[in-house]
Amino acid sequence: MDKLLSNGSIVGSLPEDYVFPPELRPGNLKIPFGSNIPVIDLHEANHEAKSNTIQKIINASEEFGFFQVINHGISLNLMSEVRGVLKELFEMPAEEKQKLCSNDPSKTCKMFTSSVNYATEKVHLWRDNFRHPCHPLEQWQHLWPQNPTRYRECVGLFSVEVKKLASRILSLIGEGLGLKCGYFDNDVSGSVLLSINHYPPCPEPSLTLGITKHSDPNLITILLQDHVCGLQVLKDGNWIAVEPIPNAFVVNVGYQLQIISNGKLRSAEHRVVTNSHESRTSAAFLVGPTNDCLIEPAQALIDEHHPAIFRSFKYKEFLYCYGAKLDDVGKVLKSFETHKN
Numbered sequence: 148m149d150k151l152l153s154n155g156s157i158v159g160s161l162p163e164d165y166v167f168p169p170e171l172r173p174g175n176l177k178i179p180f181g182s183n184i185p186v187i188d189l190h191e192a193n194h195e196a197k198s199n200t201i202q203k204i205i206n207a208s209e210e211f212g213f214f215q216v217i218n219h220g221i222s223l224n225l226m227s228e229v230r231g232v233l234k235e236l237f238e239m240p241a242e243e244k245q246k247l248c249s250n251d252p253s254k255t256c257k258m259f260t261s262s263v264n265y266a267t268e269k270v271h272l273w274r275d276n277f278r279h280p281c282h283p284l285e286q287w288q289h290l291w292p293q294n295p296t297r298y299r300e301c302v303g304l305f306s307v308e309v310k311k312l313a314s315r316i317l318s319l320i321g322e323g324l325g326l327k328c329g330y331f332d333n334d335v336s337g338s339v340l341l342s343i344n345h346y347p348p349c350p351e352p353s354l355t356l357g358i359t360k361h362s363d364p365n366l367i368t369i370l371l372q373d374h375v376c377g378l379q380v381l382k383d384g385n386w387i388a389v390e391p392i393p394n395a396f397v398v399n400v401g402y403q404l405q406i407i408s409n410g411k412l413r414s415a416e417h418r419v420v421t422n423s424h425e426s427r428t429s430a431a432f433l434v435g436p437t438n439d440c441l442i443e444p445a446q447a448l449i450d451e452h453h454p455a456i457f458r459s460f461k462y463k464e465f466l467y468c469y470g471a472k473l474d475d476v477g478k479v480l481k482s483f484e485t486h487k488n
């Protein structure tokens with residue numbers, strides 16, 4: 148695979164195989180920011196305002212499936228170093244990036260363009276991606292790239308901080324749902340995949356997408372956005388743009404949190420649009436279950452008036468189904484619902 152967009156392999160107009168069918172194209176690229184996507188000040192959660200913060204998080208997760216967090220405690224210096232390293236990663240010479248490229252499905256640490264299904268997909272996505280697991284750190288860090296030279300150290304420190312932040316947010320969510328303390332502190336959040344997206348400037352943003360409409364399969368996602376817009380969330384049938392807020396993280400509910408909360412929290416569909424003047428790099432920390440983890444609606448949320456709306460399953464069964472239905476991920480949840488008739 149030598150077709151990375153970040154190598155400048157495509158110049159001029161948008162090739163045919165990046166053009167989406169009209170009904171999937173972004174439409175109006177200038178949709179307003181969803182200023183109603185809640186911004187939560189986590190500093191307040193340390194004080195008497197904690198229950199207030201919890202309520203805001205629960206409301207945002209029910210209504211939007213998305214919120215942003217500020218004053219989250221992660222050092223701004225570290226965040227800016229990570230942004231620098233990620234930019235450097237995609238700016239490396241083609242030969243250096245080629246060493247990281249693979250289309251071997253069993254390889255956990257790899258760079259590719261568009262998606263892992265490049266060879267068979269109908270339309271390509273306007274993005275390059277580099278992904279690898281990052282928790283527990285000792286198990287994975289030695290497999291990460293040696294270039295950029297600061298990558299291992301910087302992304303390692305950052306991954307540990309983001310995992311802690313995710314645990315803190317999950318513990319606030321657990322408390323808000325009425326689950327026992329530490330409910331998510333086990334193999335249900337035992338895996339973290341770092342997925343770094345790089346979207347170069349695109350010659351015709353109205354015809355293509357950086358990522359198509361999807362919901363995240365995992366438990367919860369913590370996203371370091373760029374200062375460049377691109378992320379959009381589907382709310383009541385309309386796309387709303389997520390405003391880039393300097394040094395904030397975007398948090399979104401994944402399918403597993405929707406299932407464990409027995410449908411109370413919403414895993415919202417989202418997508419990424421491109422633009423013609425600036426590249427955008429984002430880092431999504433996909434916190435989720437280990438493969439053999441058993442997932443089911445939390446017992447504490449089920450009684451005769453609130454029957455379980457999802458069955459129990461092993462996470463790997465979900466992932467298999469998610470991978471197989473990538474063309475229509477909206478259908479995935481259906482196959483995990485309980486049969487009511």
Ligand code: OGA
Nearest residue numbers: 342344363378419429431
């Ligand atoms: C994802 C995702 C959003 C972005 O990686 O699942 O939705 O802004 N990324 O890159």
Ligand code: NI
Nearest residue numbers: 361362363417
């Ligand atoms: Ni996503």
